[in-house]
Amino acid sequence: MASETKTGRTKVSVTEQEALDFHSQGRPGKLEITPTKAMATQRDLSLAYSPGVAVPVKAIFADPATAYDYTTRGNMVAVISNGTAILGLGNLGALASKPVMEGKSVLFKRFADVDSIDLEVDTENVDEFINCVRYLGPSFGGINLEDIKAPDCFIIESRLRELMDIPVFHDDQHGTAIIAAAGLINALELTGRDFKTTKLVCNGAGAAAIACIELIKAMGFNSENIILCDTKGVIYQGRTEGMNQWKSAHAVKTDRRTLREAMEGADVVFGLSQKGAFSADMIASMADNPIIFAMANPDPEITPEEVAEIRSDAIMATGRSDYPNQVNNVLGFPYIFRGALDVRASQINDAMKIAAVRALANLAREDVPDDVAAAYQGQRPRFGPQYIIPVPFDPRLISAIPVAVAKAAMETGVARKEIEDLGAYAHELSARRDPIAAATQRIFEHVRSHPKRVVFAEGEEEQVMRAAISFANLGLGTAILLGRDEPLKATAERAGIDLDRPGIEVVNARMSTRVEAYTEYLYARLQRKGYLHRDAQRLINTDRNHFAACMVALGDADAMVTGTTRNYSTALEDVRRCIDTAPGHRVIGVSLALARGRTILVADTAVHDMPTAEELADIAEEAAGVAHRLGLEPRVALLAYSTFGHPTGERSERVREAVKILDRRGVSFEYDGEMGADVALNSHRMEQYPFCRLSGTANVLVMPAIHSAAISTKMLQELGGLTVMGPLLIGLEKSVQIAQMGAKDSDIVNMAAIAAYNAAV
Template structure:
């Protein structure tokens, strides 16, 4: 029986099973540690460990500040929790909090290139917790406390701030407060309200809520206009039940006693409590143009759909990424720590927090430049009800927020390092960003908005079925499962997959009414290439790749994915029998290699065995065009074993000839060669030995001299270098088809399906 784990969580497009598989597959969890220095030879060992390591030891003992020069401390943050308030799920303990803490650690890395490790401390005793953390200072440049319940978190943070000389920042308090305040400033402006007169209700009086209220009061919000509520209702002066000193500090004189009463006529409501805490009646009773931030995770106090059903004048935000206006601390903590670490701040003070609020609020009001539009799924956002705050993938965040935070740290005297050239610092920050993850997420978003029908040619395979389900669940379009119903259903049953949902269609090639049409189409193409009618009939009835490719050719599907059960060249041959090349293009394979924070496109990794000079030039053009479509300005290196004529050889000649052909074509991208891979990828080597090179920076598109070198090098990078390799992606076919590697995982297959859908004009 299919169980609930295969049902999509409402609004998320993911199933519980997918979430479990995601965390389990490969190395369990989301983190691993990699050395940054070579550890290959006796010499390396002598330097990294005994005896060499003694030298930095003595240097640090003599001058502790040098720890920032000789160790990873300056870029290392600990994410620490005891699991007493995990998201909005409550107190589930230290161990259960680990997935969230690992998640925060990877967000640090992904968004701001901050190295981070999660530490789960198994105690609810405040003193024990403090004692455990207070001695960790030498290891880290900062401490990010997470998901610790109120009021313990207030005591813990306060004490640790006093005891430690590095930033200690409770993300749920200040991260949330900073983002909520930025969103609120903008929402108030959009609705023509004044900070001093607006009336606000905050539901929840825990870590996040108290910090939000404190921050907005410090920014000028009138304390008398704020009512705080908790599980016992309104926090009024004189209340004794369920109180603590932090709640008391915000108790107001009022005769309102329930959340429903408090929300009547309110301009703003902040939800930092629990799923479903706001009723439709409460929302109905608010003032005109209400501002509703339902920030509980993973499920908000009320959903945007529920609000939209009852009123059309609200500005609505949630903590989630699948709705507009995501007010979530992910917009803050990576960048705030980035700025604090870069000036070696001793703390994160109010000045730095307010600088972050203002930077974030103003970013949403700025015109979105062209190169940022892609982060917004191609639609240029305009400051307004649906866009009060930037999205986490906005590439401007990495420079805007850390710069503001670093400046504020310097001006308020808590920086231990000056940053004399802020413009250079902003440029450095931008270079830390690797656009590929945002490119892929933009690609997904675009597909979601222009959904496509993708045929999964090997749907009887379990991982293909999971990928198809995920494609449909993520709202990317219709997944067509090609295969025999009985086999598909049996596999689904065995794997506990529920196929009974919209967005999935099963097509059986043997009994399809379209079979004859496909046979006629294919016979017309192949009759003069040695195929008899009966051969073609067999191909359509028995071979999934031919049937699927004909579906695409004749418009019954927008794109196709295959490759799990058959080798690449066989699958490619099948497809090309049915589909033409795009006019004026050459079909090639491009692999995207993600390594050490860099993204490099490698071509041709699939089609041309020993390309001629003309073919190499064509490959360069296709690959450069693809890189540009993915958001990169191409710098193409035509690779060989030699560099600019040395040593000479026949294959290098051909590459040189290709460079000459590109010169004559006056292409609109940078290219040069022939050159070896180390020169292409290492700016210093290029500048010192070949200052005449025409590339303005390290190459990001590598055109390989032949298929074998391309395939061997990408596979070696994947297996030995720990790189992530996406592809080869097929480029240049008239209709989009992607071929996975044999035995690909469901996540790889769904990526390929999304890329095919994108290629179909999503």
């Protein structure tokens, strides 16, 4: 569900069914492994496997450090758990922890380009667990321990740190501590407090809690001012029940015995315990301008809404992504390991952790530049109570944190590789950002802050209904499902979908009061093209594409999505009967091909069969505009089977003419051609043409004709493991997207989001 929170931000959450579908659709789970070398020929096999593989084997035997050069080790982290403390859900075992661990692995990749694999170890025996992990050392550049209960996690981590020569990092301890400390520094600054006099209560005395208070104490927080609580209440000196050495180390002299007593007058409370552990009266009893970090996952100790009912002076943070101030270790572990791996650190020490804390805290105080604002739901946050910590999608994290961590590792002598130019390193790190994820994130965030009414023309289809519900749940706007009452209800019932929810409207074309207006509109457009009034009426009454397109044309909806039940060109013809080309534009299809951190736009993949030179030049301009809107600086290659005049041929001549037209038009983006795809996409091949005007490999490919566009994108998708989005329909006066026939609900949501985005910009 999407709703406006009392804190003024759109809260987005998902249904349980969506969460299950997300995990089960396509290849079950969240990751797969792909090779980095072609394994196509006998020679490849001889190099990758026997006999060639023996050579790096011997090299590594002679010098173990070369494993970083010849294997995946230097970029590979294992996420390892036994499932004894899965989020705040408790001990649900190794197997049940797998979705979380796969998730952590995916986040490593997504946010910091660290390769990662999840390993679930089915034992609660500490020695067995340690032995299992210690012998895996050669495989990895680092070990991320996850969701292992206290106090076992303390023993496991410290023994493994002694036994292994790579970073062993229990994320729930140190990842959480780093983020919480960064948030705390900023919240103290905003409320005029300091480390010496602030009184803090920490509820929970497990992995995360102990690490949080150890880190802030190491940073100078006055230990006398921290009270730790667990399920038995305050951890005071002399307590015997439910104790262990880690709790004892933080026991204080106090008469307070319960959490309620501890929280009275406290300035700060950390929740690292369980859902609902804080009550309204506890929060009410805190000092003025209290700082409340309710970090239990998936549900916090108290929600921001509940706190807002009680007091308006609180700085509130949770571990969740759907509230402001997400204090969650996702802001840390990908980047901390990135920095540690890049200097081949033997450990992650306190100096590296504190460097990460400071980098994170400072980032939240910096101005949010334009190209980053999109990561913040289109708003530009300013350092303040609602923004004490960056969001996980902040693209600056990838350069800010690893640099600080790597620098600290080098300064403290745990780096086994020096980075001499940290400025250049920061630059390289930015290039590791997944551009399309950033682009799609930008689209979604923009739409979320400018929600739209999108008509889903094929509302009777099950996957369309699911997409519409996701669209509404994601806070993207209102989804209008077009369909007849009975079939629509029957499908919804069969699929167990409840359409009676906010953000969903159902429109039955036959019963609509707008039929007449749409008919007149369509008749006026078609009467000189051989259509009678009754033809227009029939199209509106019986054809959902025409009805939906007229809704958009006459302003009853902002955008439209269709295509799952009809082929692309038919759907496009339907739409174009109702909607004109935008003045000064040309309607084209642009596909987004996403592979290995590269985003390539391919045009025209939908409309022009055999474009003329003039049309090719228009296509280049439209596609460059799309690249701009996605945040890419366009480098447009006009492709042909020939490169700069060789071999000659009629189609290549047309492409060359298109380049001359662009010259005459004086367009402001980079373009060149004609060239082959290999030259456009490979910098070494491009270097062979030093006169080529592109400053780097192309990110927009203008195809000479639709067949080459369609064939190449489809081939790449099927054979190359590429993700292809689109074709996105560009250049219409109103916003329409046409999904592929048989598209899945997630594809339809993306198309609807793009349609909504185009209606918004």
